Amino acid sequence: MLQHERKMTVTRKIPPHVFFFVSAVFHYLGPSFAVLLFSYASVLGVAWLRIASAAIVFAVWRRPWRIFPQMPWAKQRTLLALGIVLGLMNVCFYLAIARLPLGTVGAIEFLGPIALAALGARTRRNIVALLLAIGGVWLLTDVRFSGQPLGFLFAFANCALFILYVMLGHQIAQDGDAAGIDRLGAAMLIALILITPLGLGGALAALTNPLFVLAGIGVGICSSVIPYVCDQLAMARLSQATFALLLSLLPASATVIGVVVLRQIPSVLEIAGILLVVSGIALHREAEAQPRKQGTKPQLRKRRNVAKDQ
Template identity: 75%
Template structure:
């Protein structure tokens, strides 16, 4: 349960802060996952990520209660989101096992920038959109080489990421607290969706406590912290604004790639990062009516 007092405290935190925390952890976890690939197969790591996140949400939120009591319209959204989460994470890991993390982050950005384009209504925001697109292109073009299969998985992840944003905003409409419960239910469905693909590959990690703990750490960093922060940000930001903020993903992926994986950027990538940062600063949110948040969950 999230109390009214806690909801009030969270509402005092600017939504952009939640987004920045999400952007940081979104690629920090996968960067550690890359280090696990030497011991556990790619789909096994993806399963460990989703399974550990599902266990955390189950213990914290008990989301099955919401799933059983909600309408079929909401259940369909949760089932769709769960399947999207499962497949998105699998495609993401299959991509970063083949091409650099910053490249995957740049391709992932192409989906959100499309959503931002649909929401751009002022010359200032259109300019920010074009600048962000240019930055994303520089980041993508600078590393557009490597495994064709890796790029196939990266673009599949991009399409699934668009669906995640759209469905994520749908479950966040009643406020961050309600969205977190719905996210927890979707994560349990994601576990069911990905188990046929990755459970067998994850079994070698079970007798090895350090690998199992590493997998749990990846799940918390990749699927609990960022997805919860996404809900808290989506509940208070227009979808176009949130989509443009996601332009920071290529930059955060590049920075994490430097720090954790020692994948050094080229000068053109640094220029691309600067373009994206300036675009986010230039963007101005549209005036929207504040959403009515649930008092308790």
């Protein structure tokens, strides 16, 4: 117990932005290697390998099934929702990157969080920021829309699911670092149950080759274990709006990793679109906290009279 508390104390000393930076790097590093597995397993099979390997790691590391029966129904419902979102989000993401460049999918995915951040502070500045981001995504979609419309459908579905992931992730992170990670592990097991009928058949060919199995495990650790754990460590100490703002790193990291690992060189219009998205989030500002009102004038007058009588 003391050792566990000591580990949590160490993580508390690390700035939450560091966890977010690590998450941003691994968020697309794992999927970039997953693209290389598409020749040996179906897209849904690769998605299953990612979720299954991550679920196994969480099962061995955290044994998350212990906490589920002890939780009230409201929190169990949140975990079930997060598990479904994780499963569908991974499926849509892989179906998208099988048809579109990683940088394009990353920028579309980021449109959801910037809209979520914009809802936190409705100002003219933030409206302009949101319009810049929308313009950037429009450039990206316009570049390749005629070639892969289905890919954009999956990319935007992944974007919507990513919003739900941020919202539900913050809910399970409210009780602290360790509790959030345990609940994340439980949600990953739920995601595995959901996706197994869809992806296990497409992964059977890869399961016969130990090298591909190791690659699948690597994808799961890089794509789901490291970034999702880092997200929980960051979400436990950052507001939902601030976390959404920091997601500006995602389209940039997706493009860089796409170039380095997959040799996907972006066009001038794609670069312009990504820059517009990043510029939009850089322009965005979080709303300042409003001072709490002490009460209406009649209420204040009544309080003064009571104080005088006393």
